[in-house]
Amino acid sequence: MGSTRLLRDYVKANLGMYATGVFFIILSNVTQSFFPLVLGHLTDDLQQKTATLESIARYSLTLLGIGVTYGVLFGIGQYTNARLGRKFEYVTRQKLFRHFASLSEYYFSRHGVGRLLSYVMNDVTAVRESISNGVNQTTNAIFFILSAFVMMSLSSIPFSLIAGTLLPMATIPVIVVFLGPRIRKRSLEVQESLASMTESAEEQFGGIRVTKTFAAEEMASARFGASVDRIRQNQLALVRISSLFQTLLPFMGSLSMVLAVLIGGYMTLTKQISLGSFVSLTFYLRMMMTPLQQIGNVINMMQRSRASLERLNNLLAAAPDIRERPDAAELGPGGTDIQIRNLSFCYPGSDRCALEDINLSIKPGRTLGIVGRTGSGKTTLVKLLLRVYDPPAHTILIGGRDIRDVTLSSLRSQIAYIPQDGFLFSTTIRDNIAFSNREAMEDEMKQAARDAQIYSSITELPQGFDTKLGERGITLSGGQRQRASLARGFMKHAPILILDDSVSAVDAVTETSIVRQIRASHKDKTTLIIAHRISAVKHADEIIVLDEGHIVGRGTHQELLAQKGLYASLYSIQEEGTRHA
Incomplete structure (x- = not known):
C-alpha cells in the first residue's frame, strides 16, 4: 500500500469532488442502460403491428432524451x-520541487538532472491520466455493465440466457490477475529507461559545445541512440503484453455475442422469448464491448500509473541528509565571529578525509584568505559553513552557536556565498x-554592479539591466558571469561574505579593483576569500594555506613568504608566470 500513498492522500483530500464526478458518471450509465430496453419494446410493437406514428415519435423522443441526458451527465462527471x-x-x-529544494547537494551528485526531470514530467503525467481518464473509464465501464445486467434481469429476458451469454466475461478477472503484474513490471522498465534517456539528453545538450569542438557528433549520437534503443525495446515488450491483454477482453465480449446469437436466436425461433427481448440482449452485449475495451485500457493505464507511483513515492521518501533539529533556534544578525574547532570531515563513501583537525578563529569585520592546491579542501570548508554538508557536532560555531543547532534559513541568510561557476x-x-x-532600490542594485566592476559592461548592452540572458547566463562571457554573480552576492548584504574563487575568470587589474572595493565597502563584514591566485588574498588580515586537508601555514602575506613554505612556492610560480605572460 505504500506505493499508492501519494495517490491515496490526494484522493482522500478531494473525496467530495471525486464522489461528485463519479456520481454523475453513474447516473449517466443508469440512463444509458434504458436505451436497449426501449429499443426492444419498440421492436415488439413493430413485430406485433401495434406501433403507430404517434408511438414511434414517442419512442424516438425517449431515445433522444436518453442520449442527451447521458451526454450531459457524463460530460459533467468527466x-x-x-x-x-x-x-x-x-x-x-509543486510538492516535488519543494522536496528537491530540501535535498542536499550529495543527493544531486548521485542523481542526474535529466533523471529528476523525468519524475516531474513523465511520472506525474502518467499518474494524472490514471486519476482523470482512468477514473472516468473505470466508473463508466463498471457501472454500465452493472446497470445493463440489472436492466436485463428486470426485463423479460430469462436469467439462464443472461448467465450463459455472460459466461466468457467471467474469465476477465483471471486474465487481469495473470497479466496485470507483468504489465506493471514492463511499465516500470519503460519509465526507468525514459529517465535514463532524459538524463542522457540533458547531458548531451549541456555539453554540445564540447562535442562540436572535438568533432564528436557521431559518438554523442551513438551514446544517445543507445538510450533511445533501450526505450524502444522496453516499450515493445510492454506493447506486446498490453496488446495481448487488450485483445483478450474484446474477444471474450465477442464470444458472449456469438452465444447470444446462437442461444437467443434459437429461443426466439422457438417462441421462448420475443424478438424485442432478443434485440435488447444483443444490443446490451454490443454496448458492453466498449466498456470491456475501456477496462483493458484502464488496467494498462493503472499498471503504468502504479509503476510511476512507486517511483514518485520512493523519491518523496528520500530523506534530506541535512535536517533541522526540532528545537533549532534562529541565528540572529548579532555575532558573526566564526569558530572552527578540531574539524575533521570525510565525504560519504570516502575513506580519506577532505579536512583534518582544522582550527580557526575569525573575528567580525576581519578578512580571511584561504589558498591551496586543487583538492586541498578549500571549498569543502565553506560548504560545511553553509551546512551543504553536515560538520561534526560542536566543530563550527557562529556567534557562539553550533551551526547544527540553528535553523538552516537563518544560517544561510547570514552568509552571502559567491561560488566560482557564477x-x-x-x-x-x-x-x-x-x-x-x-524589492531593492534601483540605485542599490547599480551600486552592487559597480562594486563588482560590471556596471559599464551592462550599460553597453542594448537593453541594459533588462537584457535577458540565455540558459545559465550564456549571453555573457565567463568573466562577466562571475562579476554578475558577485553583484548578486553583494546585494544580499549578509554579515558574512564568502568568495569561493569568485574572481578567477577576470584579469588581474579587474581582480585588484574588485578586492579593493570589497575591502572598502564591506570592511564591517566577516569575509572569507578562497583563491588560487595569491594576488586576491595577499591583503587579507590572515591567510591560511591548505594542503591535503591540513592547515600547513597561516599568517599575513609577508609572514607566509618569510616561512618559505607552500605559500611562498605558489607565489613564486605565479609571479614567474605573470612576468612571462
Missing part, C-alpha cells in the same frame, strides 16, 4: 475528474542581481 487530475499534476509538481538564471540581468532582494 470534466470534474479531469479538473481533479490537472490539480493533482499541479500540486504534485551560475545565472535565464532571466534578466536585473532579476539575477536582485535575486535575494526583489
Whole structure:
C-alpha cells in the first residue's frame, strides 16, 4: 500500500469532488442502460403491428432524451475528474520541487538532472491520466455493465440466457490477475529507461559545445541512440503484453455475442422469448464491448500509473541528509565571529578525509584568505559553513552557536556565498542581481554592479539591466558571469561574505579593483576569500594555506613568504608566470 500513498492522500483530500464526478458518471450509465430496453419494446410493437406514428415519435423522443441526458451527465462527471487530475499534476509538481529544494547537494551528485526531470514530467503525467481518464473509464465501464445486467434481469429476458451469454466475461478477472503484474513490471522498465534517456539528453545538450569542438557528433549520437534503443525495446515488450491483454477482453465480449446469437436466436425461433427481448440482449452485449475495451485500457493505464507511483513515492521518501533539529533556534544578525574547532570531515563513501583537525578563529569585520592546491579542501570548508554538508557536532560555531543547532534559513541568510561557476538564471540581468532582494532600490542594485566592476559592461548592452540572458547566463562571457554573480552576492548584504574563487575568470587589474572595493565597502563584514591566485588574498588580515586537508601555514602575506613554505612556492610560480605572460 505504500506505493499508492501519494495517490491515496490526494484522493482522500478531494473525496467530495471525486464522489461528485463519479456520481454523475453513474447516473449517466443508469440512463444509458434504458436505451436497449426501449429499443426492444419498440421492436415488439413493430413485430406485433401495434406501433403507430404517434408511438414511434414517442419512442424516438425517449431515445433522444436518453442520449442527451447521458451526454450531459457524463460530460459533467468527466470534466470534474479531469479538473481533479490537472490539480493533482499541479500540486504534485509543486510538492516535488519543494522536496528537491530540501535535498542536499550529495543527493544531486548521485542523481542526474535529466533523471529528476523525468519524475516531474513523465511520472506525474502518467499518474494524472490514471486519476482523470482512468477514473472516468473505470466508473463508466463498471457501472454500465452493472446497470445493463440489472436492466436485463428486470426485463423479460430469462436469467439462464443472461448467465450463459455472460459466461466468457467471467474469465476477465483471471486474465487481469495473470497479466496485470507483468504489465506493471514492463511499465516500470519503460519509465526507468525514459529517465535514463532524459538524463542522457540533458547531458548531451549541456555539453554540445564540447562535442562540436572535438568533432564528436557521431559518438554523442551513438551514446544517445543507445538510450533511445533501450526505450524502444522496453516499450515493445510492454506493447506486446498490453496488446495481448487488450485483445483478450474484446474477444471474450465477442464470444458472449456469438452465444447470444446462437442461444437467443434459437429461443426466439422457438417462441421462448420475443424478438424485442432478443434485440435488447444483443444490443446490451454490443454496448458492453466498449466498456470491456475501456477496462483493458484502464488496467494498462493503472499498471503504468502504479509503476510511476512507486517511483514518485520512493523519491518523496528520500530523506534530506541535512535536517533541522526540532528545537533549532534562529541565528540572529548579532555575532558573526566564526569558530572552527578540531574539524575533521570525510565525504560519504570516502575513506580519506577532505579536512583534518582544522582550527580557526575569525573575528567580525576581519578578512580571511584561504589558498591551496586543487583538492586541498578549500571549498569543502565553506560548504560545511553553509551546512551543504553536515560538520561534526560542536566543530563550527557562529556567534557562539553550533551551526547544527540553528535553523538552516537563518544560517544561510547570514552568509552571502559567491561560488566560482557564477551560475545565472535565464532571466534578466536585473532579476539575477536582485535575486535575494526583489524589492531593492534601483540605485542599490547599480551600486552592487559597480562594486563588482560590471556596471559599464551592462550599460553597453542594448537593453541594459533588462537584457535577458540565455540558459545559465550564456549571453555573457565567463568573466562577466562571475562579476554578475558577485553583484548578486553583494546585494544580499549578509554579515558574512564568502568568495569561493569568485574572481578567477577576470584579469588581474579587474581582480585588484574588485578586492579593493570589497575591502572598502564591506570592511564591517566577516569575509572569507578562497583563491588560487595569491594576488586576491595577499591583503587579507590572515591567510591560511591548505594542503591535503591540513592547515600547513597561516599568517599575513609577508609572514607566509618569510616561512618559505607552500605559500611562498605558489607565489613564486605565479609571479614567474605573470612576468612571462
